[in-house]
Amino acid sequence: MLFEGKMTDSGFDNRITQLFGIQYPIIQAGMIWASGWRLASAVSNAGGLGLIGAGSMYPDVLREHIQKCKAATSKPFGVNLPLLYPDIDKHIAIIIEEKVPIVFTSAGNPKTWTGKLKENGITVVHVVSSAKFAKKCQDAGVDAVVAEGFEAGGHNGREETTTLCLIPHVRQSINIPLIAAGGIATGRAMYAMMALGAEGVQIGSRFVCSPEASSHQAFKEAVVAANEGDTVLTLKELTPVRLIKNEFYQRVAAAEENCATKEQMEELLGRARAKKGMFEGDMTEGELEIGQVSSIINDIKPAANILAEIWTEFAETAKNPFRF
Ligand SMILES: Cc1cc2nc3c(=O)[nH]c(=O)nc-3n(C[C@H](O)[C@H](O)[C@H](O)COP(=O)(O)O)c2cc1C
Numbered sequence: 001m002l003f004e005g006k007m008t009d010s011g012f013d014n015r016i017t018q019l020f021g022i023q024y025p026i027i028q029a030g031m032i033w034a035s036g037w038r039l040a041s042a043v044s045n046a047g048g049l050g051l052i053g054a055g056s057m058y059p060d061v062l063r064e065h066i067q068k069c070k071a072a073t074s075k076p077f078g079v080n081l082p083l084l085y086p087d088i089d090k091h092i093a094i095i096i097e098e099k100v101p102i103v104f105t106s107a108g109n110p111k112t113w114t115g116k117l118k119e120n121g122i123t124v125v126h127v128v129s130s131a132k133f134a135k136k137c138q139d140a141g142v143d144a145v146v147a148e149g150f151e152a153g154g155h156n157g158r159e160e161t162t163t164l165c166l167i168p169h170v171r172q173s174i175n176i177p178l179i180a181a182g183g184i185a186t187g188r189a190m191y192a193m194m195a196l197g198a199e200g201v202q203i204g205s206r207f208v209c210s211p212e213a214s215s216h217q218a219f220k221e222a223v224v225a226a227n228e229g230d231t232v233l234t235l236k237e238l239t240p241v242r243l244i245k246n247e248f249y250q251r252v253a254a255a256e257e258n259c260a261t262k263e264q265m266e267e268l269l270g271r272a273r274a275k276k277g278m279f280e281g282d283m284t285e286g287e288l289e290i291g292q293v294s295s296i297i298n299d300i301k302p303a304a305n306i307l308a309e310i311w312t313e314f315a316e317t318a319k320n321p322f323r324f
Helices: 015-020 037-045 059-072 088-097 110-119 131-140 163-173 187-195 217-225 247-257 262-269 273-279 292-296 303-319
Strands: 006-008 011-013 026-028 050-053 077-082 102-106 123-128 144-148 178-181 200-203 231-234 241-244
Touching (some): 015 144, 037 077, 102 110, 131 144, 231 247
Parallel strands (some): 026 200, 123 144
């Protein structure tokens, strides 16, 4: 037996709830242009772990969000730091100064910053999309790993491994705590992931559709309207990203069909397209990052309700997995 989890009167007890000091092993994903202090503090106050998405924030904006989050919750919360963005050293300095207890790093080498963060008493989690990189994380000394499958919204791995195949493989490959991500929006999906060896879940797309998410209302409504087949993993020549197939995507697809060079793709993508779509609400020219699971997201509701519904369904499923 590698690890064990059990239901308790107040939630769940396992390595993930112990590591973060939370009630439920449910993590709200760090998301550019969606997860600021409002969403992170709402999820943490509801018993999960809220993450501020630093990827879309200048250093002074990140500091402001951290301070507001501290004022809005006395519960643990964290910061998600995609290592591919500029100003990483400034972000790290602010995280240390502000005494953020937990950092989820992604899109980079876990060796680069884990040591420094851990020297400062910070719990470090790194996001991967393969068992090979999960092992590298373990070797780099991270406290836990998020394994994110092909279904997930946002940037993703080139291997295109689905969450269903990824989680058992990563489970076999590492001993440290494992969090599943990609395609999880219900308690039943959470149960499935935990049955495959995950000890917690990281949920992105579902939390975009909450009033607390900072994304534009038009984007949230587009996510609710999205159906099967409406998202695609694209821009693989640059950094693969799953997004809604809007007019911007059609131009990307046409360019790919015409064998556009990497430079031409970079020019087509331009700058600030994610902000334009998800934050400013340009549904035709913006980059609209969201997961396949958007096909079963049908409403916008408070983050605390989302979390409570997922938890209740998980607990009911755990009692009787075969009743529908
Ligand atoms: C709008 C959006 C923005 C995202 N931004 C980030 C990010 O800044 N950093 C990161 O590590 N992952 C990011 N992701 C991925 C999420 O952290 C998470 O792993 C993913 O959403 C899980 O899959 P799901 O969308 O199916 O729940 C983003 C996802 C979405 C939907």
